Amino acid sequence: MTAFDELMGFARETAALGEISGRLGWDQETMMPRGSAAQRGQEMSAIEAVLHARRSDPRVGELLETAQASDEVGAAQLREIRRAYERAGKVPADLAKTLARVTSEAQGKWAQARADEDVAAFLPVLEEVVALKREEGAALANGGTLYDAMVDDYEPNTTGDEIATIFEAMRPRLVNLRSRVLEKAAPKGVTGTFDESKQMKLTRKLAKTFGYDMNRGRVDKAVHPFSSGSGQDVRITTRTNPTDPFNCFYSTIHEVGHGCYEQNIDDQYLLTPLGRGVSMGVHESQSRIYENQLGRGRAFTGWLFEEMSEVFGDFGIADADGFYAAVNKVNNGYIRTEADEVQYNLHIMLRFDLERALMQGDLQVSELEAAWNDRFVADFGYAVDKPSNGCLQDVHWSVGLFGYFPTYSLGNVYAGCLFEALKSSVPDLDAQLSKGETSAATSWLSDNLQRYGGLYAPREVIEKASGMAPSELPLLNYLEAKFSEIYGL
Structure with missing residues (x-):
């Protein structure tokens, strides 16, 4: 056995243990009894200790010194193993173990505080999480910027300053579009109640329509929709609201985008460093293009209108045009996950600035609620009415995901680039989507991006697929064209 073979065998076992840890997280969000939180924290801490020990095992360093790759794939495997090894070596084992325990417990405390x-x-445990993440960030930054070290976990080779530059370019056009749209009369929304069991039945049909393989996945309910797993076991969750079926349907399509990315990665990468999506920004590009450019487009909503009419009967909208406008309705709201395309990125910018300030020490945890509320009024023009609509609405900070939020908007930017290329490559895209046929679009995404997993760097895989360097312009042009047409601007 060569050093490369031995290294890959070790990496596969580590990846398998990581999947087990991920399954514990999935269970905690979907099925775990409330009273099990403390024990689950200990379980997560124990498995994180094992994972950290494997990732920082000196044998990995020794094998990396002599392992040789025979092709591009092997070179990429070594690159990712080295990256994980160097990162693990910077973070003390006790810190990694403590972070796993505290964030698992904090998630339960967040959920209760939110309710x-x-x-x-929630603030005392968040204070503890922030202190631990600052400690981790300082270890990873090695004299650099703490927040950049955190962003690098989710979007490699991207800095906070680079993200801020993109956001500064996006903000004026988004604010202007939002202002012009909200001056117009809002489209009529759906009315009535929508049986939640029927929502779940249709949502599973939507998942299959977008190519989600139910033989290797499942759809469950959770407070906060998410996707979990990779390869042959990829699970997604959604949520239902008896008066808002779109919440369920579009959460599902969004998570299916994530799930299909993982399911469609080349089988040869299974349980290896390349067997996962390359970054959260690229991951989000898949969920957003499934949900928005495809799922909320005029062609597909025409098909969905007929499906919903068959399942629910009359729900207050007369035709497909009215349904398309309702699906894309722009209105005031507090919740990021329920925000329309025009305003979504403004929600992300708020979180990006606040979490960056928290990590840099410019904002204290005790000041977070007031800072959130002040910023929300400044950005959206009305006050937060309750904490669950404000700083308690997202799970991310409770579980230590600092640096994660900006990848949502990077995903939107990437999706804008991909959609331009997709339309050129599939000229009859709308004709197919109007029949509920998504395979041409999803196959193009699978062939040009998803199958590569972690083979290429984030921006590289977007450029290879779309034929252009990532830019915010395609997204902004798409949004202005779409909503100008809907609202008659």
Whole structure:
């Protein structure tokens, strides 16, 4: 056995253990009894200790010194193993173990505080999480910027300053479009109640329509929709609201984008460093293009209108044009995951600035609620009414995902580039989508991006697929054209 073979065998076992850890997280969000949170924290801590020990095992360093790759794939495997090894070596084992335990417990405390609308109950554990993440960031930054080290976990080779530059370019056009749209009369929305069991039945049909393989996946309900797993076991969740079926359907399509990315990665990469999506920004490009450019486009909503009419009967909208406008309705709201395409990125910019300030020490945890509320009024023009609509709405900070939020908007930017290329490559795209046929679009994404997994760097894979360097311009042009047409601007 060569050093490369031995290294890959070790990496596969580590990846398998990582999947087990991920399954514990999935269970915690979907099925775990509430009273199990403390024990689950200990379980997560124990498995993280094992994973950290493997990732920082001196044998990995020794094998990396002599392992040789015979092709591009092997070179990429070594690159990712080295990256993970060097990162693990910078983070003390006790810190990694403590972070796993505290964030697992913090997630439960966040959920309870959110249900109770009690920010004060959550702040002590958030203070602990922030302190631990600052400590981790300092170890990873090696004298550099803490927040950049955190972003690098989710979007390699991207800095906070680079993200800020993109956001500064996006903000004026988004704010202007939002202002012009909200001056117009809002389209009529759906009315009535929508049986939640029927929502789940249709949502599973939507998942299959977009290519999600139910033989290697499942759809469950959770407070916060998410996707989990890779390869042959990829699970997604959604949520239902009896008066808002779009919440369920578009959460599902969004998570299917994530799930299909993982399911469509080349089988030869299974349980290896290349067997996962290359970054969260690229991951988000898949969920957003499935949800928005495809799922919320005029062609596909025409098909969905007929499906919903068959399942629910009359829900207050007369025709497909009215349904298309309702699906893309722009209106005031607090919740990021429910935001329309025009305003979504403004929600991300708020979180990006606040979490960057938290990590840099410019904002204290005790000041977070007031800072959030002040910023929300400044950006959206109305006040937050309760904590679950404000700083308690997202799970991310409770589980230590600092640096994650900006990748959502990077995903939108990447999706804009991909959609331009997709339309050129599939001239009859709308004709197919109008029949509920998504395979041409999803196959193009699979062939040009998803199958590569972690083979190429994030921006490289976007450029290879779209034929252009990532830019915010295609996204902004798409949004202005779409909503100008809907609102008669």
